[in-house]
Amino acid sequence: MKASEAWSPDELLTRASAGESAAFAALVRRYQRTVYSIALRMLSDRQRAEDLAQEVFLQLYRSMDSIDSDSHLAFWLRKVAVNRAIDRIRQEARHDSEPLTEAAAVVGEVGDADPLLQRRMAELVSQLTPAARAVVVLRYQEDLDPVDIASTLDMPINTVKSHLKRSLTILRARVLGAAIVDDVQPSMSERSP
Amino acid sequence: MSKDFEQQLRDALRPVDPEEGFEQRVMARVAREPAGLRSKIKRWTATLAIAASLAFVAILGAYQWQERREQQGLEARRQLLEALRVTGEKLDVAYQAVNRESPPPTDDGSGA
Numbered sequence A: 001m002k003a004s005e006a007w008s009p010d011e012l013l014t015r016a017s018a019g020e021s022a023a024f025a026a027l028v029r030r031y032q033r034t035v036y037s038i039a040l041r042m043l044s045d046r047q048r049a050e051d052l053a054q055e056v057f058l059q060l061y062r063s064m065d066s067i068d069s070d071s072h073l074a075f076w077l078r079k080v081a082v083n084r085a086i087d088r089i090r091q092e093a094r095h096d097s098e099p100l101t102e103a104a105a106v107v108g109e110v111g112d113a114d115p116l117l118q119r120r121m122a123e124l125v126s127q128l129t130p131a132a133r134a135v136v137v138l139r140y141q142e143d144l145d146p147v148d149i150a151s152t153l154d155m156p157i158n159t160v161k162s163h164l165k166r167s168l169t170i171l172r173a174r175v176l177g178a179a180i181v182d183d184v185q186p187s188m189s190e191r192s193p
Numbered sequence B: 001m002s003k004d005f006e007q008q009l010r011d012a013l014r015p016v017d018p019e020e021g022f023e024q025r026v027m028a029r030v031a032r033e034p035a036g037l038r039s040k041i042k043r044w045t046a047t048l049a050i051a052a053s054l055a056f057v058a059i060l061g062a063y064q065w066q067e068r069r070e071q072q073g074l075e076a077r078r079q080l081l082e083a084l085r086v087t088g089e090k091l092d093v094a095y096q097a098v099n100r101e102s103p104p105p106t107d108d109g110s111g112a
Helices: A011-018 A021-043 A048-068 A070-094 A115-125 A130-141 A146-152 A157-175 A181-189 B002-012 B022-031 B037-103
Strands: none
Touching: A011 A021, A011 A048, A011 A070, A021 A048, A021 A070, A021 A130, A021 B022, A048 A070, A048 B022, A070 A130, A070 A146, A115 A130, A115 A157, A115 B002, A130 A146, A130 A157, A130 B002, A146 A157, A157 B002
């Protein structure tokens, strides 16, 4: 067992802020799954997700002095990961690059759930607008409630709720192969405000 | 149904681990950061704080020195005025004494 694993979250934070590499590496280990998963769901590409996740941790390294608690750290990482991902999607849209979707359907290991259905759902989430995708990812991947999502995304709570409602309707319709597919398509391609 | 659907969504969006060695790759990038950027920033902050403290002490010292000079000037002025007053008084006394000792000359020959 590494010594850093015995440190409490606050001790880890204090040591990392003081510039201790082992403590910072332990923070990376602790939050890599969260940051990478957000990046992957937002960008739908393993390589770009890895790159973005690394940049988030680099930014954290430079900003350690501004982090004051473990809960603040989790909030900060989610916020930076989502915002960076949205920025990157917008930059790429300006440069007309074709979004990659090979990893869109990457799903975590789940016991007896239907892997095909999960793959399809993950793929559909990757087709939502960036803002709606961020809301869905924070709600169903990170298990945040709408208030926390609103604060993470600097978004009014009612906008969060409407994104959630609308996204669920779209996803359900597409998964169930309902006849409203044609109505759904324009909504899915709309830009976030 | 809705709950089932949301659960299915949770299952589909279950967090995924990055490729093996992610932590090492991040730490390698951290190591490539411009030589001790954070410690440089801290050093600069400390230097600025020291410089600001020194400037404050210097300004305070200059102010106190100026204050002392003003007090000394006022004191010197007060002493000068006092000396002038004392001298004036003494001159008055001397003048009166001289006037008393030598009475004004009388006209002694013209009327004899």
